[in-house]
Amino acid sequence: MKDxxxxxxxxxxxxxxxxxxxxLLDSEDEIEILDGQTREWIDALEALSKIEVAFGTKExxxxxxxxxxxxxVKPIYIALKFKPDKIIGISEDLPDMASDLxxxxxLFIETKIRFCNCSFFDKETLRNILSEEKIHxxxxxxxxxxxxxxxxxxxIAKERNDKHEHQKDxxxxxxxxxFEEQRIFEELxxxxxxxxxxxxxxxxxxxxxxxxxxxxxxxxxxxRKILENLSGKYKIxxxxxxxxxxxxxxxNKVEPMLRRINYICLYLEKLA
Numbered sequence: 001m002k003d004x005x006x007x008x009x010x011x012x013x014x015x016x017x018x019x020x021x022x023x024l025l026d027s028e029d030e031i032e033i034l035d036g037q038t039r040e041w042i043d044a045l046e047a048l049s050k051i052e053v054a055f056g057t058k059e060x061x062x063x064x065x066x067x068x069x070x071x072x073v074k075p076i077y078i079a080l081k082f083k084p085d086k087i088i089g090i091s092e093d094l095p096d097m098a099s100d101l102x103x104x105x106x107l108f109i110e111t112k113i114r115f116c117n118c119s120f121f122d123k124e125t126l127r128n129i130l131s132e133e134k135i136h137x138x139x140x141x142x143x144x145x146x147x148x149x150x151x152x153x154x155x156i157a158k159e160r161n162d163k164h165e166h167q168k169d170x171x172x173x174x175x176x177x178x179f180e181e182q183r184i185f186e187e188l189x190x191x192x193x194x195x196x197x198x199x200x201x202x203x204x205x206x207x208x209x210x211x212x213x214x215x216x217x218x219x220x221x222x223x224r225k226i227l228e229n230l231s232g233k234y235k236i237x238x239x240x241x242x243x244x245x246x247x248x249x250x251x252n253k254v255e256p257m258l259r260r261i262n263y264i265c266l267y268l269e270k271l272a
Contacts, residue, residue, distance in 0.1 A: 044074045047265075048077050050265040051078075051196060051265065052081070052082075054194075054196040054237075054267045055196070060139075061083060062085050063082075063140065064138045066140070066192060067089040068146050069091050069146030069149055070091050072097060072098045075115075079105065079109045079111035088114050088115075088129060088135075092118075092119045093117075093209065094115055094117050098115040101113070116129055137192060138191060140193070140194050141188050142196050143188075143197050143198070145200050146199075147218075148216060151176065151178065152179075152184070153177050153179065154178055155178075157176045173210065175213035182233075185230060185268060194269050199263060201218060201263055203216070227246060228254075231246055231251060234270060237266060238265075241260075
């Protein structure tokens with residue numbers, strides 16, 4: 001039998017092991033968070049290499065940008081390189097670092113950067129932001145990996161999975177709404193002169209930040225149909241994977257092109 005000293009030593013050892021295990025788990029969680037944040041900065045930098053071409057100019061002084069669904073990272077890069085007058089970033093779920101980035105950016109960036117918890121569909125709050133910033137219309141609207149979150153139509157999930165059962169409740173997380181391109185781009189181009197779209201095309205991936213049915217990446221055929229419906233109504237200029245003006249004659253090259261890539265970058269403007 002073990003004496004009391006041996007039992008006490010064993011208990012102390014077990015307690016130490018448990019504490020070390022807990023500390024290790026905490027450290028792994030912290031490393032995972034830091035790794036995710038690092039990935040965000042790297043991804044934003046990669047996207048910016050295409051987005052900056054869509055600006056069409058390196059002179060953004062006195063220009064204004066609305067970043068819809070902001071990651072709070074691209075505005076910092078854009079402000080450092082192009083020095084626009086203002087960048088307003090809105091999101092229904094701002095990153096935890098939003099407040100720190102906004103406040104600290106004032107120390108070394110001339111551009112005014114403001115991040116707001118605001119949905120693109122919250123028109124009243126958005127009007128109040130524009131009124132406070134004295135902006136009637138932005139020079140640029142940026143939609144980086146956000147366009148698919150502007151879904152507003154009926155649920156189309158059954159078109160992808162015939163076993164889908166639509167349950168109309170307060171979450172609708174399993175649903176995927178139809179994208180109403182005519183309505184959305186009409187609203188976007190009332191709000192800004194040029195709408196820049198950087199969009200993933202990976203429907204097989206899970207969309208972790210999907211809000212109700214407003215999410216779910218576009219399929220190739222869905223995006224092709226969206227572009228077809230917009231063509232002729234707006235000026236559409238592709239930036240990536242190749243530079244070309246999209247018109248009815250170029251539509252036949254869109255779907256084969258979309259099938260070999262994971263993301264696109266383009267911009268839209270009203271026709272002159």
